[in-house]
Each structure stands twice: as C-alpha cells, then as structure tokens.
Amino acid sequence: MATVIGVFVGGLVGFIIKNSTGEWTKREIMYISFPGEIFLRMLKCLIVPLLVSSITSAIGGLDLSMSSKIATRAITYYFVTTISAVILGICLVTTIRPGQGAKIVETRTETIDKASKVLTPDTLMDLVRNMFTDNIIQSTMFQHRTELFENTTISPALPMENWEFKSAQREGSNVLGLVMFSVILGTTIGRMREKGKLLQDFFTTLSEAMMTITSWVIWISPLGVAFLIAAKIIEMESIAATIQSLGWYFITVMIGLFLHGFGTIALIFFLGTHKLPYRYIAKLSQVLATAFGTGSSSATMPLTIKCLDNMGIDPRVTRFVIPVGATINMDGTALYEAVAALFIAQYREMSYSFGTIVAVSITATAASIGAAGIPQAGLVTMVMVLDTVGLEPKDVSLIIAVDWLLDRFRTTINVMCDALGTILVNHLSKNDLASVDRLNAEPHELLELGANAHEMKE
Numbered sequence: 001m002a003t004v005i006g007v008f009v010g011g012l013v014g015f016i017i018k019n020s021t022g023e024w025t026k027r028e029i030m031y032i033s034f035p036g037e038i039f040l041r042m043l044k045c046l047i048v049p050l051l052v053s054s055i056t057s058a059i060g061g062l063d064l065s066m067s068s069k070i071a072t073r074a075i076t077y078y079f080v081t082t083i084s085a086v087i088l089g090i091c092l093v094t095t096i097r098p099g100q101g102a103k104i105v106e107t108r109t110e111t112i113d114k115a116s117k118v119l120t121p122d123t124l125m126d127l128v129r130n131m132f133t134d135n136i137i138q139s140t141m142f143q144h145r146t147e148l149f150e151n152t153t154i155s156p157a158l159p160m161e162n163w164e165f166k167s168a169q170r171e172g173s174n175v176l177g178l179v180m181f182s183v184i185l186g187t188t189i190g191r192m193r194e195k196g197k198l199l200q201d202f203f204t205t206l207s208e209a210m211m212t213i214t215s216w217v218i219w220i221s222p223l224g225v226a227f228l229i230a231a232k233i234i235e236m237e238s239i240a241a242t243i244q245s246l247g248w249y250f251i252t253v254m255i256g257l258f259l260h261g262f263g264t265i266a267l268i269f270f271l272g273t274h275k276l277p278y279r280y281i282a283k284l285s286q287v288l289a290t291a292f293g294t295g296s297s298s299a300t301m302p303l304t305i306k307c308l309d310n311m312g313i314d315p316r317v318t319r320f321v322i323p324v325g326a327t328i329n330m331d332g333t334a335l336y337e338a339v340a341a342l343f344i345a346q347y348r349e350m351s352y353s354f355g356t357i358v359a360v361s362i363t364a365t366a367a368s369i370g371a372a373g374i375p376q377a378g379l380v381t382m383v384m385v386l387d388t389v390g391l392e393p394k395d396v397s398l399i400i401a402v403d404w405l406l407d408r409f410r411t412t413i414n415v416m417c418d419a420l421g422t423i424l425v426n427h428l429s430k431n432d433l434a435s436v437d438r439l440n441a442e443p444h445e446l447l448e449l450g451a452n453a454h455e456m457k458e
Contacts, residue, residue: 002221002222002286003221003222003225003285003286003289003290003293004285004286004289005222006221006222006223006224006225006226006229006289006293007225007226007229007289007292007293009226010225010226010227010228010229010230010233010293011229011230011233013226013230014229014230014231014232014233014234015233017230017234018233018234024234024235029231029234029235030231032227032230032231032234033227033228033230033231033232034227035223035224035227036224036225036226036227036228036229036231036293037228038224039217039220039221039223039224039225039227039228040224040228040294040296040299042217042220043217043294043296043299043300043302043303044296044298044299046210046213046214046217046302047173047175047298047299047301047302048140048173048178049206049210050207050210050211050214050301050302050305050323051175051178051179051182051298051301051323051326052178052181052182052203053203053204053206053207053210054207054210054305054318054319054320054322054323055179055182055183055186055319055320055323055324056182056185056186056189056203057186057200057203057204057206057207057319058186058315058316058317058318058319058320059182059183059186059187059189059190059320060185060186060187060189060190060196060199060200060203061190061200061204061316062190062316062436063190063436064187064190064191066429066432066433066436067186067187067190067320069429069432070316070317070320070321070425070429071320071324073424073425073428073429074320074321074324074325074421074422074425075324077268077421077424077425078324078325078328078329078421080268081260081264081265081268081329081331081417081421082329082330082331082334082365082368082369083361083365084260084264084268084331085256085260085264085331085332085334085335085338086334086335086338086360086361086364086365087361088256088259088260088264088335089253089256089334089335089336089338089339089364090338090339090342090357090360090361092252092255092256092259092339093252093338093339093342093343093346094342094357096248096251096252096255097346098247098248098249098251098252098343098346099249099342099343099344099345099346099347099348100346100347119148119160119161120383120384120387120388122146122148122165123381123383123384124366124384125146126144126145126146127176129144130143130144130174130176130177131176131177131180132177132180133174133177133178133180133181136177136178136181138169138174139173139174139177139178139181140173140174140178141171141172141173142169142170142171142172142174143169143170143171143172143173143174144167144168144169144170144174145167145168145169145170146165146166146167146168147165147166147167147168148160148163148164148165149163149164149165149166150163150164173298175298175326175327176327176328179323179324179327179328182323186203189203207319210302211302211305211306211309214302214303214305214306215306217302217303218286218303218306221286221289221290221303224293225289225290225292225293225294226293228293228294229293232404236404246399246401246402249339249340249343249399249402250402250405250406252339252343253335253336253339253340253406253409253410254406254409256335256336256339257332257335257336257409257410257413260331260332260335260413261412261413261416261417262278265277265331265416265417265420266278268424269420269423269424272424272427272428273423273424273427277420277423280311280419280420280423281416281420283307283311284304284307284416284419286303286307287300287303287304287307287415287419288412288415288416290303291408291411291412291414291415291416292408292409292411292412293408294411295404295407295408295411296411297325297326297330297411297414297415297418298326298327300326300411300415301322301323301326304322304326304415304418304419305318305319305322307419308322308419308422308423311423313422313423313426314426314429314430314433316433317422317425317426317429317433318422318426321418321421321422321425322418322419322422325417325418325421325422326414326415326418328369329369329414329417329418329421330368330369330410330414331368331410331413331414331417332409332410332411332412332413332414332417333367333368333381333410333414334364334365334367334368335364335410336406336410337364337367337368337381337382337385338360338361338364338385340382340385340399341360341364341382341385341386341388341389341391342357342360342389343399344386344389344391344395344398344399345389345391347398348391348395350389350390350391352389356388356389356390359388359389360385360388360389363384363385363388364385366384367381367382367384367385368381382396383396
C-alpha cells in the first residue's frame, strides 16, 4: 500500500512543481530523479542472478515430465492471453477509428531515426541469435544486433535491403539467452539426480539469497517510485497538449488495456481456477505500483516473486513462470502495437484489408514475444509491425509523445498477467506437485504431507 501512495504522492508533487515554477533544466530533473534512479539500479542489479538461479533451481528440483507440464501450462496461458490482447486491440481500433481526423505533431529524435533503420528479417534472426548465445558471460551485459549502413557515395540511393551491415553488441542483458541457458542447465541438473545435487543446492541457495536482498530493497520502494514519477512529470512538456493531439489513440489503448487486464485475463483466470482474481490483484498492489513507477517487467520481477511467495504459491512454480513471463509475455505491448499500427494507417488514410489485419495480429504477437531480446525493444518491434502494414518506419514518431506514459500502463498489465498466470499454473499443477513430493519424501515427511492435505480439505 505504501508504494501505491508513493505513486500518487510523486504524481501530485510533480504536477505542483511543474505548474508553480518555470522550466527545469535536465540537470535539475536529474537531481529530482536521483533517489528513484538508485532504487531502479538496485532492482536491475538483482535481475540476472535472480533470473538464472530461479529458473535453474525450479527446473532442477523437478523431474523432466513435471517441468514439461508446468512449462506447457505456462506457455499456453501466455500464448492465449497475448493473442486475446491483439484481437481485442484490433477490434477496438477498427471500431473507434482514432486515426481519422487526428491532428498530430511529429516528434523526431535521433533514437527514432536509428531504430527505424532495421529490416524485419534481421530483427527476427537477431532474436534467434540472442536466444542461442555464444558467450553466457557476455549475455549478462550485451545483446546482439545487426546494424545497417547506407553507402552515401552511391547515387541514386540503394534500397535498405542492399545496405551494408555488420554485427554489433549493444548494452543490456540478453534476457532470452539467459533464460534459454538456465532452462537447459536446470533440465541437465534434474537428469543428473544425485550427482547434480551440489549444483542444485547452490542455485537454490543463491535464489533464496537474492530474495532476502529483495526484501531489503522493498523498504525503499515507496520513496524510489515517488521520485521516478515526480521527475518524469516535471520532464514532460505538456501532458494536456499531448493528450489533446493523440486523445482518441490514448483512450483506445487505455480502454484496451483495462478490458484485457480486468476482463479477458480475469475470465481466463476464473475458467481455470473457478475463483475471481480481484482479491489477488489487491494483494499485488505494491508490485503493480512498482511496475508503473519503473516501467520495467524485469526490474519488478524480484518484488513479484517475493509477493507470490508471501501468498503461498509454490516456489517451484513461481521461480519458473515469473522469469519466463517477464521475458516472453508482453500482452500490453502486443495490444499497443496492434492499435498503433492501424491507428497510423488510419491517420495516413491508407486502406487495409482483412489479410492485413491478420498479418498485424501475427506480427504484433511475434514482436511482443521477442521484445525482451531486442535493444530499444519498443521502437524496433513497432517498426516490424509498421512494415507489415506497408507504412514508413519513421511513422513511429507520430505516437512517441505518449509512449512513455502508455509504457507504464502496459507494463503494469504485463506484470499483473504474469502474476495471475503463476497463480493459475500453480492451481492446475497442485496435484502433480503433491505427487512428486510424496515420491521424494522421507517417511516422517509423508506424515507431515498427509496432515497438511487433511487440513487443506477441512
């Protein structure tokens, strides 16, 4: 609850400062955001050791068939929710048609120009390259990316497909590569049984140590989130002017995120557990507030795991489903990109067929799954979707003005979807996990398990 208050306090303080003082310099804004930056750095520092140790210990502690069942349930859930998000977004944007008659001021930056110089095949191949890393140590710090270079000495200009290219390493953890390595290592440890027990104990202990550090970091989350929000509000030029120019687009995405989070996901959760999810969502308030403040699913991951542990979810499920979800499950991003592509097509008065809509849905789904493995993920994957519709990559500049705000809302939905998915998978796997526990338990532990099962029935 304290973190939720931190979001509101940060927003209120930011608006008061912005409206009562003159324009702030970048350095002054940096001073305001400094406490929040420290909080964010602490969370990001935990991502790599927690992700690797959690996935490895979770899979290593189960036999291959049990790991396969949990993985299948989790990935099925993520696939269904992502497809549902894309379909919902397309239905809304084709019904509301926010791009018709919109008056937009284009925002061009060096980042946009650089991100637009990509080809969809290169992006997809980079995704696979990052998944199968050639250096696991390097993957903790860098990601692979193919860069294109235009030969300006040639006239007329060549199409982008004929530009020169080279492989480059960009800053940022290669999360997809780390997840793939952790899954394979955990599977190997599980198959080694007694010989792998030493490694299994090491990763289990490392995971527990990371969760202990997370519990310390949680104490400063209200303060960190408050300063991050306040600095962001002071930094923006004019939220009223931005919302006015992109009003219907902003509203369409927000309606989609709300309906998906509290409608579609809630329905899937109810069908799987026969329980409404809103009680669980209330318990996730600190996690969701942190997701909104940081705008990062990965940075929120340690808090999500800690919160689910406190709710009594089996750690073997939590430590597998949450890291994988934070990497491949981007429902909010998929919905946003589908809406954005068709919104820009409407703004450009470009007609599109049913086949184009299907292509957008497929590309948006693929792009959202690969977002964590690509540098400047939001911009690069958006270019992929625009390319499907036949739009110029630089059209990303039309919607960049509200991207930072929508990014926080879609991250919140992504994190909520991951958490509810973990609870759902835990519910579906409860009997299977109990059977594994009985097979591996000592005689005195069997008595305890029987007593616990009797208490649960009562």
